[in-house]
Amino acid sequence: MSAAALQQLPTLPQGLTYDDVLLIPQRSPIRSRKSVSTKTQLTRRIQLHIPIVASNMDTVCEDKTAVAMAREGGIGILHRFCSVAEQCAMVQRVKRAQSFLIEQPRTIRATATKTEADEAFAWRGRKGGVQCLVVVDGERGRRVLGLVTPGDLTFAGDGDAIALHMTPLAQLAVSYDVDLSLAQARALMQERRAKHIPVLKRGTDELRYLITLSDIVKLTHNPAASLDAKKRLLVGAAIGVKADDFARARALVEAGADVLVVDIAHGHSDLCIDMVRRLKTDPATASVEVIAGNIATGEAAEDLIAAGADGLKVGVGPGSICITRLVAGAGVPQLSAVMDCARAAHRHGVPIIADGGVKTSGDISKAIAAGADTVMLGNMLAGTDEAPGRVLVKDGKKQKMVRGMAGYDANLSKAAREQRREEDVFAELVPEGVEGTVPCKGPLAPILRQLVGGLRSGISYCGAHNIAEMQARARFVRMSGAGLRESGSHDISKL
Ligand code: IMP
Numbered sequence: 001m002s003a004a005a006l007q008q009l010p011t012l013p014q015g016l017t018y019d020d021v022l023l024i025p026q027r028s029p030i031r032s033r034k035s036v037s038t039k040t041q042l043t044r045r046i047q048l049h050i051p052i053v054a055s056n057m058d059t060v061c062e063d064k065t066a067v068a069m070a071r072e073g074g075i076g077i078l079h080r081f082c083s084v085a086e087q088c089a090m091v092q093r094v095k096r097a098q099s100f101l102i103e104q105p106r107t108i109r110a111t112a113t114k115t116e117a118d119e120a121f122a123w124r125g126r127k128g129g130v131q132c133l134v135v136v137d138g139e140r141g142r143r144v145l146g147l148v149t150p151g152d153l154t155f156a157g158d159g160d161a162i163a164l165h166m167t168p169l170a171q172l173a174v175s176y177d178v179d180l181s182l183a184q185a186r187a188l189m190q191e192r193r194a195k196h197i198p199v200l201k202r203g204t205d206e207l208r209y210l211i212t213l214s215d216i217v218k219l220t221h222n223p224a225a226s227l228d229a230k231k232r233l234l235v236g237a238a239i240g241v242k243a244d245d246f247a248r249a250r251a252l253v254e255a256g257a258d259v260l261v262v263d264i265a266h267g268h269s270d271l272c273i274d275m276v277r278r279l280k281t282d283p284a285t286a287s288v289e290v291i292a293g294n295i296a297t298g299e300a301a302e303d304l305i306a307a308g309a310d311g312l313k314v315g316v317g318p319g320s321i322c323i324t325r326l327v328a329g330a331g332v333p334q335l336s337a338v339m340d341c342a343r344a345a346h347r348h349g350v351p352i353i354a355d356g357g358v359k360t361s362g363d364i365s366k367a368i369a370a371g372a373d374t375v376m377l378g379n380m381l382a383g384t385d386e387a388p389g390r391v392l393v394k395d396g397k398k399q400k401m402v403r404g405m406a407g408y409d410a411n412l413s414k415a416a417r418e419q420r421r422e423e424d425v426f427a428e429l430v431p432e433g434v435e436g437t438v439p440c441k442g443p444l445a446p447i448l449r450q451l452v453g454g455l456r457s458g459i460s461y462c463g464a465h466n467i468a469e470m471q472a473r474a475r476f477v478r479m480s481g482a483g484l485r486e487s488g489s490h491d492i493s494k495l
Helices: 003-011 063-072 084-097 114-121 182-192 213-221 245-255 270-281 298-307 334-347 361-369 408-417 422-428 444-461 467-473 481-487
Strands: 021-023 052-054 075-078 107-109 133-136 144-148 196-200 207-212 236-239 259-263 289-295 311-314 352-355 374-377 391-394 397-403 435-439 476-478
Touching: 021 361, 052 063, 052 444, 063 075, 063 084, 063 444, 075 084, 075 259, 084 236, 084 245, 107 114, 114 133, 133 207, 144 196, 182 196, 182 213, 207 213, 236 245, 245 259, 245 270, 259 270, 259 311, 270 289, 270 298, 289 298, 289 352, 298 311, 298 334, 311 334, 334 352, 334 361, 361 374, 361 444, 361 467, 408 422, 408 435, 444 467
Parallel strands: 052 075, 052 374, 075 236, 107 133, 236 259, 259 289, 289 311, 311 352, 352 374
Antiparallel strands: 021 476, 133 144, 196 207, 391 397, 397 435
């Protein structure tokens, strides 16, 4: 045994994880779980209404998951197992999913035909893509002549000019106020029975923005949604630390990503520290929030924060599809890792994400009470309708695939995309991830609400009104194997 290891022997620290502990119930002033706040910080500057982040795995988070997460008040991180163009297109789809002032509404010339308009409505290749075209004068014109919707063209002939069927500008509700509030836009729509409001440059008929009823409805129904300054949904995107990842980062920032996640298996490495420093100092990326990981110690937190990280991702080995601890023998049980990293990060005002190993809403409560500001979920979201991937039928049940990003399956797909040989993957890769299936769970939103409901209960059991109070008050009790068995659901027939 090495001298260093021998010296450590008598004081070896013990690592604990979620199943080792419970939160001790405390006197609670909470009368209704609804009065509990789950607001939290994702990074120094980004606040969320619910502390849940969808993992940047290719079986968990593409644009559909990211849209659903942000609508519910969390956020999704788009995976990087695709080309830069594909990842940027996903960012743009999230950003276009809703907004208050649409900056570049789809336009059409007044002389275009119904057939051309039909193509423009179907622009995004799916129903509901564009429900209204702004009719303008000429090819690149910004002078608004009117609006046209699919309903206006129901009885039009294929060759009819749009001008014949549009609603002309004089009959439209318009605004010249670019600082229009949501309430004012809603009132104007109600008063004029309008579904769309063009916002024009003051004193002219030049187009600035378009406001749509469907966006207003979404903004009104989801007041907790995670939004940027333009009321578009927030979205994050993952990058690696290779030479070409900086170009990926620049493209993602340009496409509109609100936060970048520098995501590698061993985040406490010079490679990760250098990438964070570069992102935070290069003028092209310095303004975007940067999360770095994955780490498992306070020392790692200190080093990445010194490099400029605005958030940290904690978890080496707890993931459901992770075999790092078996392959490399390295890692820290997740509850201890969260506590150690939170202690260091919170001294600098930097939030942390507890990433991996969450199996129940109770685990979310424990992670947050231990100091995590948010939790990242992979497995628990992989079976939702929004998660990428096809539905398989296995043992007569509908399932979806979940796969570790450091496993054979994901790396074979990557090799195929990059036109590399499969043999090289088998020869070179030492996989630290595996693949499996999870039951289909239906839409994501109700699943999230259940998880958040469980967390609200957990906060209340700690006698707290919010996450900060929970973290200040929480007391854990360690439990034995018998305690853990007692905690599970009981089979009444055997009692
Ligand atoms: P889960 O919520 O327990 O499924 O854990 C999800 C987390 O596992 C992800 O957010 C990643 O941090 C981690 N992860 C994803 N793929 C791999 C892998 O191949 N090896 C190790 N960890 C992985």
